[in-house]
Amino acid sequence: xxxxxxxxxxxxxxxxxxxxxxxxxxxxxxxxxxxxxxxxxxxxxxxxxxxxxxxxxxxxxxxxxxxxxxxxxxxxxxxxxxxxxxxxxxxxxxxxxxxxxxxxxxxxxxxxxxxxxxxxxxxxxxxxxxxxxxxxxxxxxxx
Amino acid sequence: xxxxxxxxxxxxxxxxxxxxxxxxxxxxxxxxxxxxxxxxxxxxxxxxxxxxxxxxxxxxxxxxxxxxxxxxxxxxxxxxxxxxxxxxxxxxxxxxxxxxxxxxxxxxxxxxxxxxxxxxxxxxxxxxxxxxxxxxxxxxxxxxxxxxxxxxxxx
Numbered sequence: 604x605x606x607x608x609x610x611x612x613x614x615x616x617x618x619x620x621x622x623x624x625x626x627x628x629x630x631x632x633x634x635x636x637x638x639x640x641x642x643x644x645x646x647x648x649x650x651x652x653x654x655x656x657x658x659x660x661x662x663x664x665x666x667x668x669x670x671x672x673x674x675x676x677x678x679x680x681x682x683x684x685x686x687x688x689x690x691x692x693x694x695x696x697x698x699x700x701x702x703x704x705x706x707x708x709x710x711x712x713x714x715x716x717x718x719x720x721x722x723x724x725x726x727x728x729x730x731x732x733x734x735x736x737x738x739x740x741x742x743x744x745x746x
Numbered sequence: 747x748x749x750x751x752x753x754x755x756x757x758x759x760x761x762x763x764x765x766x767x768x769x770x771x772x773x774x775x776x777x778x779x780x781x782x783x784x785x786x787x788x789x790x791x792x793x794x795x796x797x798x799x800x801x802x803x804x805x806x807x808x809x810x811x812x813x814x815x816x817x818x819x820x821x822x823x824x825x826x827x828x829x830x831x832x833x834x835x836x837x838x839x840x841x842x843x844x845x846x847x848x849x850x851x852x853x854x855x856x857x858x859x860x861x862x863x864x865x866x867x868x869x870x871x872x873x874x875x876x877x878x879x880x881x882x883x884x885x886x887x888x889x890x891x892x893x894x895x896x897x898x899x900x901x
Contacts, residue, residue, distance in 0.1 A: 637776050637777075640807070641773070671773075684837075689802060689803075690832070690835075693832065
């Protein structure tokens, strides 16, 4: 059996606590694999000619690929199945060759109806500092 | 193209699917999720889940399974100007392998706004509600689909 990850402790998840994950460089193979896993076969994400005709320089990543990386950061930090909600706002495109740098921060730690909860603000940026996604989440941390 | 308003009158049928272990593993591996609760059944059970736990954005693959049950292809949007602007998830129960889910799509809001360089931008929010066999709510997904304003030369 594989060992379970260690998640952040409640005492560590005070306001301002941060966590990071860097993924990349993103490859065209990542885009094709995500298309297969997610069922999103929009040709802008794999068909060079289609993407160029649609006004892009080349195929670009699905917003939900970076969204998936952000969710991975939060899930591996706070614990699996701990989310109450997750909201992603897509801001800029990710191109093959780009890095996806995900950062998350606790903005509120509180108790409500005997549940220990945290509110999180997170974003994903590329290596040029462009914000790709802004995210918020509420979670009941694992430990 | 403006929003095809006839889509607002339409009801989209419920669809059913089974959550499979192999699909959960594939989704987790593509995103690099290292947590064994997504790939190893024993680890998932040791963590208190009945079976492999689906990653947080996993339901993405089911909301437009087929054009009959998804409003998106019927909005009348120009596919070249269609953007996925926002995505929201609400989590009500753990989503694990072996569950038989029912999903249903509905348009919950629409609005139009003038683009910065003229022309109209359209925003449509499609909500997908997923329930289990007992009829209990498991997850809700809400996607905001934007059609950006046509460039002035095309308008």
